[in-house]
Amino acid sequence: MPADSPVAQVEALFFDVFGTLMNWRDSVAREAERALAPLGHKLDWLGFADAWRGEYQPGMEEVRSGRIPFSKLDVLHRRNLERILPRFGLTGLSDDVLRDLNLAWHRLDAWPDVPPGLVRLKRKFKLAPCSNGNIALMVDLARRNSLPWDAILGSEIAGDYKPKPRVYFAACEALGLPPERCMMVAAHSRDLAAASKCGLRTAHIARVNEYGPGTGEKAPTVPVDIAGSDLMDVADKLGA
């Protein structure tokens, strides 16, 4: 990369987490089966994961729009869970079971390129999630998957949800960097478009199997600084 490239000024990388770093769909399906199958329930586990994730944007929209005050994603996940239970004929689950089930999102597995990719990128950049997940959730995912974060940034320190501008600005401010020295890395063009509007650099990762085989964005639908097939490819393109 030429030294006068805008990307050469980047000092910190911010990461979307669900989908970009984590295979949430297979992980939530597995965790739901682990929690519910021993109680005699037989579901379309992937369908259950999709339905739960389907409530994700509407749940956050209530916060973004100001209809409800900021609530951590753990709280929204629980509300969203209770909304979908009837659709799967799940009634009478104890609070212990619901609490355990809600922690499915703390037990996601990373895509295989993520742990080695972050280790490589950390040599050159400061690394932080800029996720809608709350801090406790991010900490559990990092411990489970050995993610070497420098800090946990994102919705909880901003008090709002992406793609609201304040979430990206809060991440930059926390590291004391102007937006143009920060790069948002995500598998979702909407996230990157919002970050770019705030002045951040952007990198797209093609997670083509996010919602099942061949369902994810194969390429960005908005202009980005870098597009990679996975984190190792992004590391190559950033000279890390």
Added chain:
Amino acid sequence: MPADSPVAQVEALFFDVFGTLMNWRDSVAREAERALAPLGHKLDWLGFADAWRGEYQPGMEEVRSGRIPFSKLDVLHRRNLERILPRFGLTGLSDDVLRDLNLAWHRLDAWPDVPPGLVRLKRKFKLAPCSNGNIALMVDLARRNSLPWDAILGSEIAGDYKPKPRVYFAACEALGLPPERCMMVAAHSRDLAAASKCGLRTAHIARVNEYGPGTGEKAPTVPVDIAGSDLMDVADKLGA
């Protein structure tokens, strides 16, 4: 430690940083000499570090008392620096020099037991600084000293300064833990007394040379759950 000990319930350790983990005095003296000696200045470098640190509590008190809105420690450090310059006959320093000098606090060295102690403690506990230092400052110290934090907590996520209760409560809430499952680790009894009042467990570390040989607290002056000579000793006592 017996399984019914209150300390056996602890899942997260929060750390004071300046003094408890970092030898700020020798480090700031060294950084001041590095920045100013080439410009022809000859000072009592340790005295300069002490004077700068002497403005620390009064600077934060302006925020705690509500006289000024919350400002990051980097901002208070810069104000405090400008207050002490005349006492050392330092005039006409350029903004570049002042900015570099202010980063002395980002370039502190840890006491030698800290990196190996934290690696040991991380196997059993979630670890986070609960410091009055801001996030960018904590990130730089962690990268410099290889501190394996799970998250960066403390004043910036609370919007206030220790020993105000909200700083301890914000740290517990960020990890989704009740205070009694969290332990504050510090070399200063005032910090531990405040944490204990919020319901956290407490561990004291004797940093007897914090302000120069034999000047630090040799033992806590308040009741604590654990008192150790250094982080390895605390790890022993926590069974980590």
